[in-house]
Amino acid sequence: MAKLVSKVYGDALFEVAVESGRLDEIWEQTRAMQTALEENPELFALMRHPKIVKEEKVKIIESIFTDEVCAELVGLLRMIVEKDHFAQxxxxxxxxxxxxxxxxxxxxxxxxxxxxxxxxxxxxxVKRLLETTKYVTFEMHYEVDSAIIGGMMIRIGDRVVDSTVRTKLYDLTRELSKIQLKAGECAP
Structure with a gap:
């Protein structure tokens, strides 16, 4: 259900943004809104409180966001609150x-x-990724994990390229185990 909710509302907002020619503006506002929501967990608690009626929740959302973001985003928030999907x-x-x-x-x-x-x-x-993918630019996130011993793991969406030493050692161990099993099977 959660994925369906995000897809339905996300696609609708995307279509409105593209059709209105305001994609960059709305994208920037959604990023600011995400940050504001992450920094204010008490808003989530308020929106999920069972004793506050939907009309009050809508008024709260409108009072917070009307002067801060475009009417399309306020409308999206209003609809999400009215349909009890604010958690999403x-x-x-x-x-x-x-x-x-x-x-x-x-x-x-x-x-x-x-x-x-x-x-x-x-x-x-970054240069290698640009050469080997369809993307024209990248948003990069780097992490250091000494447990991988060496090498590199790159994840883009659901694709993973894993050339870490840890994975190579694991694969080698598995292959050696298979060889030992086969050798044990052949013994008289």
């Missing part, structure tokens, strides 16, 4: 963000290495 607002905004990035050919890459990469190494990774 983060997913709706994230889905919209993903749609805009795909539309603009902006990739999001998560790179995990055993040691911190230098700026030159990071630039080389």
């Amino acid at each position: 607002i983060g997913k709706v905004l994230a889905y919209f963000d993903d749609q805009v990035k795909e539309y603009k050919s902006i990739g999001t890459a998560y790179v995990t290495t055993a040691m911190e990469l230098s700026d030159a190494q990071k630039a080389a990774v």
Whole structure:
């Protein structure tokens, strides 16, 4: 259900943004709204409180966001509150963000290495990703995890390229186990 809610509202907002020619403006406002919502968890508690009626919740949303974001976003929030889907607002905004990035050919890459990469190494990774994907630019997220021992793991969407030493050792161990099992089967 949550995925359906995010897709329905996210797609509707995306269509409105593209058709109105205000994609960049609405995208910027949704990002600001996401940040504001993340920084104010008490708003979520208020919107989920069972003793506050929907009409009051709508008034609260309108009083907070009317002067801050466009009418389309206020309307989206109003509809989400009226349909009791406010708990999904983060997913709706994230889905919209993903749609805009795909539309603009902006990739999001998560790179995990055993040691911190230098700026030159990071630039080389971005260059290689641009050469091997359809994206024209990347939003990069780097993480250091010494447990991978060496190498690099890159995740873009649901695709993962894993050339870490940890994974290679694991694969080698599995292959050796298979060989030992076969050798044990052949013994008289």
